[in-house]
Amino acid sequence: MSTFLGMPAARDGRGPSPQAAPGTLSGIGRPEDPLHWGASFPDAARAALDNGQLRRNLGKATSTIRAKRASVVGEVPDWEALRDAGSALKTDVMARLPELLETLERNVTARGGVVHWARDAAEANRIVAGLVRAKEADEVVKVKSMATQEIGLNEALAEEGIAAVETDLAELIVQLADDMPSHILVPAIHRNRTEIRDIFLERMADAPPDLTDVPRELAMAARAHLRRKFLSAKVAISGANFAVADTGTLAVVESEGNGRMCLTLPETLITVMGIEKLIPTFDDLEVFLQLLPRSSTGERMNPYTSMWTGVTPGDGPSEFHLVLLDNGRTKVLADEAGRSALHCIRCSACLNVCPVYERVGGHAYGSVYPGPIGAILTPQLTGEKSDLPYASTLCGACYEVCPVKIDIPSILVELRAREVALAGSSPDTADRVWKAAMKAASYAMADGGRFRRAARVPRLLRAISRNGVIRRLPFPGSLWTRSRDLMEPPKQTFRDWWAEREDGR
Amino acid sequence: MTDTKAEILARIRAALGTDGGSAAPAGATAAAGTVPREYRSAGEHAPGSDVVLDLLIDRLVDYKAHVHRVPVAELPALLARLVAPTTREAPRGSVVVPHGLDGDWLSALGDDVDVRTDSRDAPLSAADLDEIDAVVTAARVAVAETGTIVLDGEPDQGRRAISLVPDVHVCVVRADQVVQTVPEAVRLLGRDPARPLTWISGPSATSDIELDRVEGVHGPRTLHVVLVS
Known part of the structure; x- marks a missing residue:
């Protein structure tokens, strides 16, 4: 059943060993580089498409969450105004990043916190491991965090003899199965209830032997398992959804209460945060706390949001460390065309609407950041040559749902053009990736709504034209423009022109 | 200031073109302070109604x-x-x-x-x-x-x-x-x-x-x- 999960995963010798998946329970192993692992996209996509169970799990999950999101977004009368504000706020943050980071540091420090700066993953991991060792702790509890996934913190701590316990239910499932997350929000989306029960029975020592696969029972088994750890942990590690520069306030948005446990009970809290997570003022939370939950889980508000400002004597941790992480973010920032990828608030709405993601799942992208946002963020963060920009049909659905209006399709086109120009092109690879993406999404062309979105492509092409002429198309169009120029497409598609003409009658 | 902090801030300034080494790109600073706030700042009903x-x-x-x-x-x-x-x-x-x-x-x-x-x-x-x-x-x-x-x-x-x-x-x-x-x-x-x-x-x-x-x-x-x- 798990041809995909057991797939050999070596890429440039950096992936986990192929024998990491002996049975149906074990996942794909923990890679050395969380931003670059597994088979190439077309190989991984093909294997995923052959895995019926995976496709059923993904199809059910993404269609459910799409419907929930559409329903709760539809009831907000000023949704577009909130998106405009969110987008502008993030643009403002990037333009003033040095000033805002120093303001944040000053405010966190004034309230008794300690701020650390980390240039890359290794430096961040060293800082965190040093802080944990100083507390003489050999176990830490963790709140789900993309930043710590990205830097491979758990593996780095393990090398220092420190066990990092994931406390989010899905992250716990992924960790117990020695697997990798396949979705930003629901990392175990590729597992169904029966698989999860089997993982608990085999890997969780205190799981009740008569455990069934009813989700409530599984959640209660996790509650019992983690309760003791919460009550005794000395150190907790978290990420952050937002950091408010002008007050020094950090915010974590969650559902289960594992976040509150970690942020409240241990004596020491260490938060690892990408430098792009800033927002300028406390009032700006009013924008993002409306955009994020509805886009992410499709809820009006997530069950729990915690906000803390440094240390509050007598309430919560007595020691607070904030690690500010670069790890490639300044490379992304330097790219005027691609820097808006840093605006991402990790809601994962773009994954749930993507016809390619829905069919191939998160692992095919070989990065902790999968889906459309991963296809632009991963190659920019690593600065490495990547085939991920081709893992899209450019249908434009990701842009339509993005709460901060990141124009993912345009960035994909730009990255493709650059791959071709800089790398001297590798048409074979690009061709394989593009075909894999198109195969995954072939149903788009059988559906009127999706096809309308695909009609966005000509408008994207306008973005790369000069004086009405396109001299170099991204692959596969480059095969055409290698020997001829292409005229810029008209501003309107025929469909749009026809609709307007009919409306005007 | 730690060396690490100085280096990260320098990288950011270089990325934004605000390090003095090159002209600031149009839009980088102009964008600041122009956040549209057309969204509702309050509801139409009074608290407690x-x-x-x-x-x-x-x-x-x-x-x-x-x-x-x-x-x-x-x-x-x-x-x-x-x-x-x-x-x-x-x-x-x-x-x-x-x-x-x-x-x-x-x-x-x-x-x-x-x-x-x-x-x-x-x-x-x-x-x-x-x-x-x-x-x-x-x-x-x-x-x-x-x-x-x-x-x-x-x-x-x-x-x-x-x-x-x-x-x-x-x-x-x-x-x-x-x-x-x-x-x-x-x-x-x-x-x-x-x-x-x-x-x-x-x-x-x-x-x-x-x-x-x-x-x-x-x-x-x-x-x-x-x-x-």
């Missing part, structure tokens, strides 16, 4: 929270009922309250309920709290549109741990504390932004298994919201 209260109740029920609406005179009797021991196996109940909670609220509690008081100066341990059945707190503000209650750690709401570890949370909200929209609540909380804030929208929940929602994971599995007018 019937429309707003009905909306809050609708949202809370949707989250599987238990909602009670009582005049202030009936609050003690209701609280006594909500924290009373419910099973024969556990003939005594226990409740923790923050030291600043209005004493009248607990005036009708039965002899079969042990009341523990918690404060920043005399905190109960996590293990102590784990043995306690329920917690009663006040709230700072509630948001009707999202079904959210916010605690800010003041003496009538207590340390964050007390509303987290016990399995039943009874939260008392005054009608005039209920606003319609998120911006109204954020601006109110922004007057004291350094207070530890907990935003609660229904009981703890997970959708991690096939996106099936399960209420009650690590936080209190039962949330009672008592609306007092």
Whole structure:
């Protein structure tokens, strides 16, 4: 059943060993580089498409969450105004990043916190491991965090003899199965209830032997398992959804209460945060706390949001460390065309609407950041040559749902053009990736709504034209423009022109 | 300034073209300070109005929270009922309250309920709290549109741990504390932004298994919201 999960995963010798998946329970192993692992996209996509169970799990999950999101977004009368504000706020943050980071540091420090700066993953991991060792702790509890996934913190701590316990239910499932997350929000989306029960029975020592696969029972088994750890942990590690520069306030948005446990009970809290997570003022939370939950889980508000400002004597941790992480973010920032990828608030709405993601799942992208946002963020963060920009049909659905209006399709086109120009092109690879993406999404062309979105492509092409002429198309169009120029497409598609003409009658 | 910090800030300035090495790119600084705020900064209904209260109740029920609406005179009797021991196996109940909670609220509690008081100066341990059945707190503000209650750690709401570890949370909200929209609540909380804030929208929940929602994971599995007018 798990041809995909057991797939050999070596890429440039950096992936986990192929024998990491002996049975149906074990996942794909923990890679050395969380931003670059597994088979190439077309190989991984093909294997995923052959895995019926995976496709059923993904199809059910993404269609459910799409419907929930559409329903709760539809009831907000000023949704577009909130998106405009969110987008502008993030643009403002990037333009003033040095000033805002120093303001944040000053405010966190004034309230008794300690701020650390980390240039890359290794430096961040060293800082965190040093802080944990100083507390003489050999176990830490963790709140789900993309930043710590990205830097491979758990593996780095393990090398220092420190066990990092994931406390989010899905992250716990992924960790117990020695697997990798396949979705930003629901990392175990590729597992169904029966698989999860089997993982608990085999890997969780205190799981009740008569455990069934009813989700409530599984959640209660996790509650019992983690309760003791919460009550005794000395150190907790978290990420952050937002950091408010002008007050020094950090915010974590969650559902289960594992976040509150970690942020409240241990004596020491260490938060690892990408430098792009800033927002300028406390009032700006009013924008993002409306955009994020509805886009992410499709809820009006997530069950729990915690906000803390440094240390509050007598309430919560007595020691607070904030690690500010670069790890490639300044490379992304330097790219005027691609820097808006840093605006991402990790809601994962773009994954749930993507016809390619829905069919191939998160692992095919070989990065902790999968889906459309991963296809632009991963190659920019690593600065490495990547085939991920081709893992899209450019249908434009990701842009339509993005709460901060990141124009993912345009960035994909730009990255493709650059791959071709800089790398001297590798048409074979690009061709394989593009075909894999198109195969995954072939149903788009059988559906009127999706096809309308695909009609966005000509408008994207306008973005790369000069004086009405396109001299170099991204692959596969480059095969055409290698020997001829292409005229810029008209501003309107025929469909749009026809609709307007009919409306005007 | 540490070398690392200096290097990261230098990288950012170089990336933005504001390091003096090259001309600032158009748009990088011009974008600052031009955030459009056409969204609603407040709802059309007054805090505490019937429309707003009905909306809050609708949202809370949707989250599987238990909602009670009582005049202030009936609050003690209701609280006594909500924290009373419910099973024969556990003939005594226990409740923790923050030291600043209005004493009248607990005036009708039965002899079969042990009341523990918690404060920043005399905190109960996590293990102590784990043995306690329920917690009663006040709230700072509630948001009707999202079904959210916010605690800010003041003496009538207590340390964050007390509303987290016990399995039943009874939260008392005054009608005039209920606003319609998120911006109204954020601006109110922004007057004291350094207070530890907990935003609660229904009981703890997970959708991690096939996106099936399960209420009650690590936080209190039962949330009672008592609306007092």
